[in-house]
Amino acid sequence: MEKQYRAVIRQKIVDSIATSPPPLTHRDVWLPQVRGKATAVIGMRRAGKTSLLWQILRERLASGTPREGLLYFSFEDERLAGLQASDLDLLVETYYALYPDWRDQRRAVFFLDEIQLVAGWELFARRLLDSENIELFLSGSSARLLSREVATSMRGRAMEAVVLPFSFRESLRHQGVEPTGNVTQLPKAVRSMLAKHLLTYLHEGGFPEAQGLDVRNRVELLKGYVDLVLLRDVIERHAVAQPLALRWMVRQLLGNAGSLFSINKFHADMKSQGINVGKDTLYSYLDHLEDAFLVRAVNLASDSEARRRVHPRKIYPIDTGLIPIFDRSGKANLGHALETLVLHELDRRGAELGYVRMVDGFEVDFLARYPDGHSELIQVCTHLDAPETAHREIRALQHAASDYPDAQQLLLVLERPALLDLPHDISLITAQEWLLMA
Known part of the structure; x- marks a missing residue:
């Protein structure tokens, strides 16, 4: 089973790095900026959490981070059904096998979407923050990634970014009629x-x-x-x-x-x-x-x-x-x-x-x-x-x-x-x- 997971994870990493960020309406979501903390992107279903992850990825890319240092990885994949917390190391090891120059020498950014589908993900996330030079964004269904649960399970190692449906300004921007000026x-x-x-x-x-x-x-x-x-x-x-x-x-x-x-x-x-x-x-x-x-x-x-x-x-x-x-x-x-x-x-x-x-x-x-x-x-x-x-x-x-x-x-x-x-x-x-x- 590990061999099967390894092949799927490798392919998903390769495909993700080759994917350009999709064009999306910019969201005005406040993001915490505290080094050493994961950012938990939370909110109601369909409010735009995954879109925000791609927006952050696109902004990091525009600011000069090479594409191979920005990994978006979704665990919502039937090929990963049954994945255990002990298997999550495959993600890290496979990524660094593909991009060894990034290990310890450079700070990669991981966007792990729907990670709550893997039981015990919290221990993996904490260890990732402690042992690797990685900036970590977590998101997923609010059923298993609620604000109070993140605060408990991550033991103070995560801060929240709350995604709501479009604000009035964002809805205008989405329609191309956002006003400028005073x-x-x-x-x-x-x-x-x-x-x-x-x-x-x-x-x-x-x-x-x-x-x-x-x-x-x-x-x-x-x-x-x-x-x-x-x-x-x-x-x-x-x-x-x-x-x-x-x-x-x-x-x-x-x-x-x-x-x-x-x-x-x-x-x-x-x-x-x-x-x-x-x-x-x-x-x-x-x-x-x-x-x-x-x-x-x-x-x-x-x-x-x-x-x-x-x-x-x-x-x-x-x-x-x-x-x-x-x-x-x-x-x-x-x-x-x-x-x-x-x-x-x-x-x-x-x-x-x-x-x-x-x-x-x-x-x-x-x-x-x-x-x-x-x-x-x-x-x-x-x-x-x-x-x-x-x-x-x-x-x-x-x-x-x-x-x-x-x-x-x-x-x-x-x-x-x-x-x-x-x-x-x-x-x-x-x-x-x-x-x-x-």
């Missing part, structure tokens, strides 16, 4: 074009394969993504005993983006439907869905762990394109989609997030704390033309600012209102400008 000084025609694209993005989302599809094909594609995540990354992986309760939870979460989600209330709803499932089980299901990157949970912003625990979390889907598929209200729900889009953009910018709820009932969508120390209170709203809406959103920010006086107050809207008297300490900006500023 986004606040664009011509009126360009601003109108961007506004139209933003409305389309809010409805269709950013999954790369879904771009440009008609409604029926897009819906079926995205439904398939959700079903695959549920089956492979949750039900099979965690031996879910109550798949019906899990699917009810998914429909509830994806169809009510940005809503507060209470396990206690959902447990009561399940009980009323005759579904007997424990609260602890439901908490586990929610954790599994977040681990699989299908949803993103936001806690109450509070320095008190007790307060965070007793308050429900706000739940958002990984992509705005999932909202109209699971929302049965029949409404456009642009506000929910815009809030979801802002959340993921804040994640891309590295912000630590929470939502603010005051004792008087006022609520602000996000308190964002950035790595450089500054913070923002962000309220998201589609339109402010109605005086009562503007008054409510402004008062919420002002009340929250009393608890967070150092935070910049920001009001994000789809369209700038014709007339609005804003307090001097609140900044209003259109969503399309804010999304394109980074």
Whole structure:
């Protein structure tokens, strides 16, 4: 069997080195840069993890690394079925047999895709970092290469690069209409074009394969993504005993983006439907869905762990394109989609997030704390033309600012209102400008 594996591995290495990086839409993914650490590229299925590996390879090639020093190797190959961790040394030995000048003398870069298919890969990866002059990128299905598992199994030897579906800017780039220059000084025609694209993005989302599809094909594609995540990354992986309760939870979460989600209330709803499932089980299901990157949970912003625990979390889907598929209200729900889009953009910018709820009932969508120390209170709203809406959103920010006086107050809207008297300490900006500023 080893002889068979050796021949396949050799051929895959030769083929990989001879392959030119494919032309792909550039992704704006933050990559950690700490020598001696592997980079674990993680994210939901079909978000573009493999494409990012090829992008990094192409960038290293452009910066002067010879092609033979850049090895992309996918373990998703039926000829490698049954490969064990003890067989992984064949990859290293075969590579250096083909390119002996790279051993110890030069720093090769290995991109190991779908490595989670080999049980025990973690020991191999750690040893590779310790014993060879190799920069290591790891990626694969989120079913077996989750962020918390990488942190545990690699014992501090890996850092994460999270791949989300296309951002708004990336979707524009994919379509060849990404604007250049100062986004606040664009011509009126360009601003109108961007506004139209933003409305389309809010409805269709950013999954790369879904771009440009008609409604029926897009819906079926995205439904398939959700079903695959549920089956492979949750039900099979965690031996879910109550798949019906899990699917009810998914429909509830994806169809009510940005809503507060209470396990206690959902447990009561399940009980009323005759579904007997424990609260602890439901908490586990929610954790599994977040681990699989299908949803993103936001806690109450509070320095008190007790307060965070007793308050429900706000739940958002990984992509705005999932909202109209699971929302049965029949409404456009642009506000929910815009809030979801802002959340993921804040994640891309590295912000630590929470939502603010005051004792008087006022609520602000996000308190964002950035790595450089500054913070923002962000309220998201589609339109402010109605005086009562503007008054409510402004008062919420002002009340929250009393608890967070150092935070910049920001009001994000789809369209700038014709007339609005804003307090001097609140900044209003259109969503399309804010999304394109980074």
